[in-house]
Amino acid sequence: PPPMPEDNASYPDFPSFPPSPMMDEYGNAPKEMAGTYVHFGLGYSVAVHLSAVPGTSMYLFMERPSGKHPDRINWPIAGVLDLKSNTFTNLLAEDSLFCAGHTIMTDGNVVVVGGHISKSGYKDGLSSIRIFDRNALTLKTVAKMRYPRWYPTATLLPGGQILIMGGTQKPGSGTKNNVYAEVWDPARPNTTRQYYLDYDFLRSSKDIYYPNIYLLPSGHVFVYCGSVGNIISPLDGKLIVSVPNHMSTVRSLRFEYPYSAPSVMLPLTPENDYTTEFVFFGGQFTYGFTTTPASDQSLRLKVIYNNQTKQYSFSKWVVEKMGIPRVMGDAVLLPNGRVVVLNGAQQGVAGDSVKGGTSKAHQPAFTPLLYDPEAPEGNRYTTMARSSIARMYHSTAALTPEGAILVAGCDRCNFFQCSDKYSPSPWGLPEYRLELLYPPYFYLPERPVIVDAPSKITYNQDFTLTFAFRQTKGSITSAVLVAPSSTTHSTNMHQRVVGLQMLPASNQQEGRLELRGPPAREVAPPGLYMLFINCDAAYSVNSVWVTVL
Numbered sequence: 001p002p003p004m005p006e007d008n009a010s011y012p013d014f015p016s017f018p019p020s021p022m023m024d025e026y027g028n029a030p031k032e033m034a035g036t037y038v039h040f041g042l043g044y045s046v047a048v049h050l051s052a053v054p055g056t057s058m059y060l061f062m063e064r065p066s067g068k069h070p071d072r073i074n075w076p077i078a079g080v081l082d083l084k085s086n087t088f089t090n091l092l093a094e095d096s097l098f099c100a101g102h103t104i105m106t107d108g109n110v111v112v113v114g115g116h117i118s119k120s121g122y123k124d125g126l127s128s129i130r131i132f133d134r135n136a137l138t139l140k141t142v143a144k145m146r147y148p149r150w151y152p153t154a155t156l157l158p159g160g161q162i163l164i165m166g167g168t169q170k171p172g173s174g175t176k177n178n179v180y181a182e183v184w185d186p187a188r189p190n191t192t193r194q195y196y197l198d199y200d201f202l203r204s205s206k207d208i209y210y211p212n213i214y215l216l217p218s219g220h221v222f223v224y225c226g227s228v229g230n231i232i233s234p235l236d237g238k239l240i241v242s243v244p245n246h247m248s249t250v251r252s253l254r255f256e257y258p259y260s261a262p263s264v265m266l267p268l269t270p271e272n273d274y275t276t277e278f279v280f281f282g283g284q285f286t287y288g289f290t291t292t293p294a295s296d297q298s299l300r301l302k303v304i305y306n307n308q309t310k311q312y313s314f315s316k317w318v319v320e321k322m323g324i325p326r327v328m329g330d331a332v333l334l335p336n337g338r339v340v341v342l343n344g345a346q347q348g349v350a351g352d353s354v355k356g357g358t359s360k361a362h363q364p365a366f367t368p369l370l371y372d373p374e375a376p377e378g379n380r381y382t383t384m385a386r387s388s389i390a391r392m393y394h395s396t397a398a399l400t401p402e403g404a405i406l407v408a409g410c411d412r413c414n415f416f417q418c419s420d421k422y423s424p425s426p427w428g429l430p431e432y433r434l435e436l437l438y439p440p441y442f443y444l445p446e447r448p449v450i451v452d453a454p455s456k457i458t459y460n461q462d463f464t465l466t467f468a469f470r471q472t473k474g475s476i477t478s479a480v481l482v483a484p485s486s487t488t489h490s491t492n493m494h495q496r497v498v499g500l501q502m503l504p505a506s507n508q509q510e511g512r513l514e515l516r517g518p519p520a521r522e523v524a525p526p527g528l529y530m531l532f533i534n535c536d537a538a539y540s541v542n543s544v545w546v547t548v549l
Contacts, residue, residue: 047408052484054528064098095125114149269499342368398485
């Protein structure tokens with residue numbers, strides 16, 4: 001077999017087997033069943049907006065001015081956390097970032113669009129297009145959109161363009177809506193193209209806050225907001241087909257802010273012929289207010305595209321009980337295809353109360369849920385280890401290069417009702433403490449190690465990966481590309497998991513896999529991905545950053 005890599009040569013300096021839970025009084029199950037939360041440090045900004053920095057172990061944090069920074073330097077509204085060194089570096093921002101949209105570009109830099117009015121000494125950022133440079137660690141405004149946007153979504157397209165959609169033209173419901181989408185091309189950065197959104201979509205979705213947008217293998221995009229959805233052509237907005245409305249299945253349930261429910265597109269794999277399925281977790285009802293119980297249901301929809309007829313068909317919406325109600329949560333795709341649903345509250349809605357900016361939600365959802373999409377319907381949810389920190393409004397979560405979950409954020413972490421024992425924020429409203437959630441798969445003895453893989457791969461081209469096992473030897477069942485997260489307000493604008501074809505020439509006894517690059521840029525847009533391998537549910541101890549060209 002190939003030689004083992006030097007310890008920590010390819011992945012951050014976190015233990016492969018994290019420490020056991022420190023808080024037995026919270027009733028956590030054994031770590032092999034439920035995973036482990038570990039509190040490991042502080043950020044100097046609240047991670048209202050959280051984006052991975054591809055090719056590194058760093059994460060971009062952006063906030064609304066919180067004013068109580070642990071380093072006592074209160075002017076920054078952005079910074080970079082380095083997981084490997086557990087250090088935080090403040091960043092200079094040129095305008096107001098709060099309530100922006102953001103995603104990761106083909107070159108690995110982060111694009112940040114829209115934001116907030118002039119606030120706390122920062123200029124109006126509602127129309128701004130900014131670039132976070134992952135090499136220089138700078139955040140600079142490079143262009144302006146045609147329209148100001150508060151709560152927009154940004155989506156990477158196969159050609160490297162950025163689709164910008166949604167948001168109102170000023171902060172707050174009832175302000176002027178954005179009836180146009182814009183397409184920004186980094187190759188022509190000084191302007192954007194615009195197109196008018198479908199009238200029925202505009203009428204039904206209302207404010208279009210952080211619409212859920214996913215690039216489909218067909219090259220079209222799936223757009224869903226509130227209770228209405230369309231599949232459209234992303235460059236000109238042509239309506240291809242309307243998506244079935246979920247309210248015929250669950251009446252009054254909505255997914256967009258302030259009823260915020262996270263969603264995922266389940267892994268695209270050769271085995272499922274790259275067929276798309278979407279799951280929405282929780283949310284709130286149209287009659288919901290501060291103490292209304294959130295939804296304890298998830299809704300799942302399969303979208304099938306016929307390449308010969310160029311027609312779409314849809315499954316019925318599949319409704320399942322989650323076991324825990326949740327609004328304004330987060331959903332993180334794991335390399336093995338499971339989904340961790342975490343953060344948020346069990347009652348109320350997202351947002352700030354009119355008086356004092358306090359929480360409009362209550363009863364924090366401390367316990368994450370693990371969703372297995374391949375399990376039988378009705379048996380897909382299990383509970384995980386419980387956190388002691390409330391992650392309410394403006395909390396975030398993102399996968400790390402070793403497959404843990406970085407958990408951060410919350411700037412409305414006080415003045416809410418809570419029936420459970422927990423550890424309050426030492427700063428009042430803002431929460432700067434950081435956690436890592438290690439899923440139970442971290443404790444499986446058959447986790448493989450990637451020894452070597454290329455730094456660049458090409459569509460439909462074959463390449464070699466070598467691997468070894470640290471403990472129990474197993475068999476590699478799949479290799480996947482995981483797009484890094486860029487998330488805010490329960491909306492992850494970049495994560496996706498793409499399975500790679502394993503070729504017959506692979507020799508597992510020799511620790512060698514022969515793999516084929518993704519089939520098309522519509523399946524895996526050009527850019528940087530974390531390459532993992534799976535031994536059934538046990539994913540690799542490390543990942544390798546690869547550029548898909």
